[in-house]
Amino acid sequence: MSKKDNGTIYIRSTETPDDYPRAITDKLDHWAQQTPDHLFLADRDKTGGWQKRSFLETRNEVRSLAQYLIEQDLSEDRPVLILSGNSLEHGLLALASMYAGIPYAPVSPAYSLVSSDFAKLRHICDLLNPGLIFVDDGAKYAKALAAVMPKDARLLVLENPLSQYDCDVFKDVRQTTPTDAVDAANGKITEDTIAKFLFTSGSTGMPKAVINTQRMLCFNQMMLRHALAFLQDEPPVMVDWLPWNHTAGGNHNFGIALYNGGSFYIDQGKPTPDGIHETVRNLCEVSPNIYFNVPKGYEALVHHLRENKTLREMFFAKLKLMQYAGAGLSQYVWDNLEKIAEDTVGEKIVIVTGYGSTETAPFAFTTTWAVDQAGSVGLPAVGLDIKLVPNAEKLEVRLKGPSITPGYWKQPDKTSESFDDEGYYLIGDALKFVDPDNIERGFLFDGRVCEDFKLSTGTWVHVAAIRTAIAQTFAPYVRDAVLTGLNEGYVGALIFADFTACKKLCPDLPANASERDIATHPAVQAHFQKCLNELATKSTGSSNFVARAILLESSPELDAHEVTDKGSINQRAVLTKRADKVAELYTDPSPAGVMIAKKG
Incomplete structure (x- = not known):
């Protein structure tokens, strides 16, 4: 740590970053070779049973889909747009896009199914000019597609194809025979290749396309594996609902399973009074060893943990870590989680929170030690440079490193506004020391500087x-x-x-x-x-x-x-x-x- 006369503080981890691959899909190749039969993805089908894919099965389907995408003449100027929520097919198509070096953009289903004016969806299509749009159900998305479908784009559906568009059905294209073109396209990928666009809304409300490069994704997963060292000891088992159109679900959580050879059970539940029942159903069948949720999700889960013995025993049986993000965790929820864990398995389970944003891929800070209250964001991850700048009564945090976005797609003005003259990303938040005399105790989130x-x-x-x-x-x-x-x-x-x-x-x-x-x-x-x-x-x-x-x-x-x-x-x-x-x-x-x- 160093400090300037004007009060600006610079901080960097003393640890050395580990090696990381040039592309996140290199990990798919790795695990398909090392543990070909290990379960990677699972999703419930319409009968309620789990449809599963091993690493080798996933890789084979990904290469077939990559060939199909290459044949559509797609590129960063004509990327893939995914309008549907999490599903096995969504995951396969996302991996195939990256495997072929074609960016994709997962978009919130709410922009198509909740919005009445489709303004945000139209803005996204105008910005990206997608060459292929994927939806799970053509009929369900028909109104949205009628409002935004580019004339030269192709439509890919799981069911209910729409005849008014050039339309393909997923079950057919997944049978495409891969050629040498797939290896050639994959071989051209570099750390600077755009993997995906993730959308984030600023104060204006209109989404910005955050560029996510392969370097960002891979370096970020290396940082996570370095911080959560138990990921190196056993493959993660995850039951997760967080939407892939957000960085927490799509980069952080999905990436942990892929990078570390784990198993990812797609949870179609939601942190609502009705949606939580599907999550409970899944957790009664699968014991995770690492679990992520938002505070509202934990709040909804606590009630069921108290009342459901099977859920308690399955949930805590192998659990090593619980993480929350997105908001502060109420102390009474925190206390209940610890007490139920102690009553069930005889010990507390470590609860931590991460800190970051879409622009930071997202992992930037975490605690790697047990804390007994909500609010601590821990210390910066290995490889990040942190700058704390006095701002009114607070310390505004800024970040620089390989996991930080290069900017916003086709919005150079927004990109310029988001970095200072030393190249640090202006995340807009404030942090404060837990103990100013002992940096090892980490930081507390201190709010948005623009909201005070x-x-x-x-x-x-x-x-x-x-x-x-x-x-x-x-x-x-x-x-x-x-x-x-x-x-x-x-x-x-x-x-x-x-x-x-x-x-x-x-x-x-x-x-x-x-x-x-x-x-x-x-x-x-x-x-x-x-x-x-x-x-x-x-x-x-x-x-x-x-x-x-x-x-x-x-x-x-x-x-x-x-x-x-x-x-x-x-x-x-x-x-x-x-x-x-x-x-x-x-x-x-x-x-x-x-x-x-x-x-x-």
């Missing part, structure tokens, strides 16, 4: 800390919160409810009750008022005292850019769209629906 604001008194409000406190105090009834108060006298909050959880507070409502009916129900309002008062008793001053709050009567809207497809809230978009509600927080006397915090 000052009250009219000049007092800084640190948004991340308050949002975490709201999530913990109101759990499990809150989804997220947007804070207000820029140049005002006090902090306010617009609260998005978890309407499914809130429905349990008002069982007298009919099953088809609207979100407004739930949010305005007296029992729900009373409970949120109670939680707001409890939150007030924990405050230590105006910087963290939420004086007023409104429970919003509708979920955040995807088309209005209020929420990303992965569920994270776009603070700026919410404040803009719901400006009338913000105004109500600062109106005297307070309108109906505004809750006022009481400390006593």
Whole structure:
């Protein structure tokens, strides 16, 4: 660690990076030779049984699909676009694209199936000009395709082909006979070859195509294997639902299984009250030795772990590590996971969090030691250079290294804005030392530097800390919160409810009750008022005292850019769209629906 006179701090791991391959699919060749019969991918078919592929079977199908893709004259200027969610066929096509040196872009199904205007999907197609689009069901995606399908692109479907397009069916093209062209294309791949484009939304809400090179993917997996050393001792077994159109699911998790010769069971469950049942079903059949989820997923899982003996025993039987990411893990969920593990297998299972972004491939920081509370992001991974720059009252973190993206596809202005004059990526977050006198204790996430604001008194409000406190105090009834108060006298909050959880507070409502009916129900309002008062008793001053709050009567809207497809809230978009509600927080006397915090 070194420090400049202006307070800027530079940090780099003292360890030396390990060797890594030139392409992530080299690992597919490696394991197909070393452990050809070992299970790699598994997905449930329509009968409910597992359809499985060994490493050798996967490689054979990948090479056949690579030949098909080569015959379509695809390139980085005409890449593959995957609109469907996780599936065995999605995984095979993604690997085939990279094997042939053709970039692909997995896109959130929400852009096709939830959006009503297809604006984001149209923007993506205009930006990438795809030469081939894959969907699992032509009929299901027909409206989206009609809105965005390029005239010269080919359509690939699992079922229900559409006659109005040049259309192929997956079961037919997977039989393509590979030729020397596959080896020739694969041989041209370098570390700088674009493997994929992953989309991330900024404050404007329109997706940017983050370039992911082979170097990024391979170096990142080397970093992970270096940090999580037990991956070198036994192949990972994973049951995972995280979407592959995001870096956590598609790069981090899928990559761990591929890079380390592991088994990846595709979980079609979701971290929702209904979706969690499929996850429970899968975990009752497969014991993972490493498990990843978002905090809401662990929150949903805890209840079933307490009630289901088979699930407890299968889940913890071989488990070495649990990791969460995407948001802070509530302490009560953390405590429950540790207690259930101790009651089931006689010991706690290590819980860690990672830190990074789409632009960092994503792994950048992690703890490699047991911690007893949420919030720690650990130390930077081997091979990364870290720069901490004083910004207001915080230390803004910037990163540089082989796992960092070279930029955004066809958006040189956005690329230029995202790097400083020393080439460090501006991730936009702040970190703070757990112990300024002992760097070995790592760092704590300290929020987004662009989200913090000052009250009219000049007092800084640190948004991340308050949002975490709201999530913990109101759990499990809150989804997220947007804070207000820029140049005002006090902090306010617009609260998005978890309407499914809130429905349990008002069982007298009919099953088809609207979100407004739930949010305005007296029992729900009373409970949120109670939680707001409890939150007030924990405050230590105006910087963290939420004086007023409104429970919003509708979920955040995807088309209005209020929420990303992965569920994270776009603070700026919410404040803009719901400006009338913000105004109500600062109106005297307070309108109906505004809750006022009481400390006593």
